[in-house]
Amino acid sequence: MTLLTLLLIFILIAIVFVQLSKVNDLSSKIRGEEEVNRQQNDRTALWLMVFCVVFLVGCVASAIYYKNVMLGYGPHESASAHGYDLDSLFNITLFFTGIVFVITHIYLFWFSYKYREETGRKAYFFPHNTQLEIIWTAIPFAVLVFLVVRGLQVWNEVMPDLDPSVEYLEIEATGFQFGWDIRYPGPDGKLGSKNFRKISGTNSLGLNWDDPKNIDDFMPSEIVIPKGKKVRVRINSKDVLHNFYLPHFRVKMDAVPGLPTYFHFTPVTTTEEYRQRLREYPEWNTLHDPDDPSSPLRWEAFNYELACAELCGNGHWSMRRIVRVVEPEEYEEWAASQESYFMQNIRGTDDDPFKGKLLGTEISTRAKELTSEFETAMKSDESAEKTLNLEHVFFETGSAVLQNKSKFELDNLAGLLTQYASQKIEVGGHTDSVGDDTNNMRLSQSRAQSVVDYLSSKGVNASNISSKGYGETKPVETNDTDEGRQKNRRTEITLKS
Ligand SMILES: [Cu+2]
Numbered sequence: 292m293t294l295l296t297l298l299l300i301f302i303l304i305a306i307v308f309v310q311l312s313k314v315n316d317l318s319s320k321i322r323g324e325e326e327v328n329r330q331q332n333d334r335t336a337l338w339l340m341v342f343c344v345v346f347l348v349g350c351v352a353s354a355i356y357y358k359n360v361m362l363g364y365g366p367h368e369s370a371s372a373h374g375y376d377l378d379s380l381f382n383i384t385l386f387f388t389g390i391v392f393v394i395t396h397i398y399l400f401w402f403s404y405k406y407r408e409e410t411g412r413k414a415y416f417f418p419h420n421t422q423l424e425i426i427w428t429a430i431p432f433a434v435l436v437f438l439v440v441r442g443l444q445v446w447n448e449v450m451p452d453l454d455p456s457v458e459y460l461e462i463e464a465t466g467f468q469f470g471w472d473i474r475y476p477g478p479d480g481k482l483g484s485k486n487f488r489k490i491s492g493t494n495s496l497g498l499n500w501d502d503p504k505n506i507d508d509f510m511p512s513e514i515v516i517p518k519g520k521k522v523r524v525r526i527n528s529k530d531v532l533h534n535f536y537l538p539h540f541r542v543k544m545d546a547v548p549g550l551p552t553y554f555h556f557t558p559v560t561t562t563e564e565y566r567q568r569l570r571e572y573p574e575w576n577t578l579h580d581p582d583d584p585s586s587p588l589r590w591e592a593f594n595y596e597l598a599c600a601e602l603c604g605n606g607h608w609s610m611r612r613i614v615r616v617v618e619p620e621e622y623e624e625w626a627a628s629q630e631s632y633f634m635q636n637i638r639g640t641d642d643d644p645f646k647g648k649l650l651g652t653e654i655s656t657r658a659k660e661l662t663s664e665f666e667t668a669m670k671s672d673e674s675a676e677k678t679l680n681l682e683h684v685f686f687e688t689g690s691a692v693l694q695n696k697s698k699f700e701l702d703n704l705a706g707l708l709t710q711y712a713s714q715k716i717e718v719g720g721h722t723d724s725v726g727d728d729t730n731n732m733r734l735s736q737s738r739a740q741s742v743v744d745y746l747s748s749k750g751v752n753a754s755n756i757s758s759k760g761y762g763e764t765k766p767v768e769t770n771d772t773d774e775g776r777q778k779n780r781r782t783e784i785t786l787k788s
Contacts, residue, residue: 328408329408332407336404336407339403339404340400343396343397343399343400343401347393347397359572359574359575362538362539362541363382366569366571368568370540370558370559371537371556371558373556376445377445377449377541378541380445383441387438452553452555460517460520461480461482461523461524462475462516462524463525463526464526464527465496466526466528466529466530466533466535466603467529467533468530468603468604469603469604469607469610470610471597471599471612472495473511474496474632475509475626476508477506477507477508477629477631478627483499483502483503483505483506484499484502485498493636493637493642494642500637500644501644506631509632510632511629513614514613514614515615515622516622517558517617517619517622517623518560518616518617518619519557520557520622521557522555522556523553524554526546526552526554527546527551529548531548532603533545533603534601535554535599536599536600537556537597539565540558542554546601558616561617562617566590569590569593575588576590577589579592594613597611597614598611657699657703661707662703664679665679665707665711677786678783678784678785679784679786681701681782681783683700684697684742691738691740693741693745698745701749704784705750705751708746708752708756709751712752715755716786717757717758717759717787718743718758718784719735719785720734720738720742720760721735721761721762721765721766721779721780721782721783722735722762722779722780723770723777725770725776732763736759737760738760739760739782742758742782743758766779767779
């Protein structure tokens with residue numbers, strides 16, 4: 292019904308216009324065409340002048356009105372070191388083009404007013420003026436030379452790759468429809484290699500798991516970067532063109548499939564410092580969500596963001612990611628708390644080329660763990676805490692021969708026993724309930740003795756270590772499952788006073 296009414300209104304308005312133009316035609320015939328034309332020209336010329344004034348005043352007013360929400364103005368100073376140069380370049384360009392913009396618009400509308408049709412006016416014949424031509428060639432030439440030279444200077448400062456001697460943090464951003472995989476190098480500071488042929492459901496980047504540099508790489512959901520440190524971003528795409536855009540840092544670079552690009556920048560303002568800057572401005576002290584009185588203020592809710600600046604498909608908008616700039620100490624803490632992608636998702640699965648073997652990081656973590664357990668046991672009075680499980684001691688099936696991979700754990704234990712030379716221990720052997728009781732008892736005894744022998748061979752005082760076989764008498768788990776039986780086949784040490 293509303294639609295029908297609207298349609299009717301439009302038709303009626305159209306009829307009114309047609310009738311009005313007919314009236315106009317008739318009246319012009321009565322008053323004489325020329326006179327009517329002249330009046331129309333006067334009116335149009337006057338309205339063009341009015342438009343010129345409103346337009347130019349509007350341009351200036353909107354710039355003033357929005358100045359605190361535009362990049363480069365008000366609180367939006369650059370948050371990266373090179374951004375100041377880019378901002379000043381933009382301002383210089385805006386200064387010159389602004390002058391030209393205002394002058395040409397004033398002339399455009401003023402001329403259309405001044406030279407409107409008038410009875411008896413003749414055109415002035417103006418063939419050539421050398422002086423004028425020199426002026427309008429020389430001034431733009433000088434301005435353009437200045438802009439290009441200054442632009443090249445800034446380009447050469449911002450764009451070249453980093454010298455390898457410079458210390459920097461390298462991260463990798465891989466765009467896809469529709470999101471980013473962000474990869475950090477982990478404690479070794481190096482990103483591992485990758486190969487697109489290895490891309491799978493659990494390996495979205497095709498990381499090469501044989502490359503030890505990949506083992507500690509982590510892929511966080513949030514991008515955290517330290518203030519004051521150079522950050523180099525490797526930029527890739529897996530499908531279509533994307534664009535890695537950090538507006539507050541004046542960073543913008545295409546992500547092209549098959550053509551790695553990069554950008555480096557140094558953040559100089561933490562997220563918190565930026566918020567404090569925004570806090571000074573009334574525009575940023577309104578509610579973040581105007582419909583919710585309990586929502587934080589806009590400056591409190593502010594975050595740096597990574598956006599995709601290439602229209603890459605219908606989910607393009609969802610490529611936004613939060614970027615957090617923190618003090619270097621906080622960054623170190625955050626980075627240390629991130630677990631590597633490999634350890635979280637690949638370790639122990641069929642894709643793990645090191646399955647069944649221990650990795651360097653695991654060995655050093657275990658060494659620390661054993662030391663702390665040992666030292667706790669020394670101080671403790673509780674009998675339960677006096678017994679430690681040697682998690683990484685393994686024997687050949689059905690025999691007392693130590694497997695090679697047990698050595699690191701026993702070497703660490705030998706080190707502790709040398710360090711705390713007066714500490715006495717008992718090595719206890721345990722088995723599962725499979726097989727004959729007497730055999731199990733004998734096997735556990737000889738396994739415990741193997742450990743004692745190994746420790747003595749490493750220089751531990753033999754009179755401080757005894758061995759005992761418990762067979763299947765002290766299970767810690769059920770013997771009905773594989774996992775339970777594995778846990779029951781264990782070697783323990785008990786600290787003695
Ligand atoms: Cu995109």
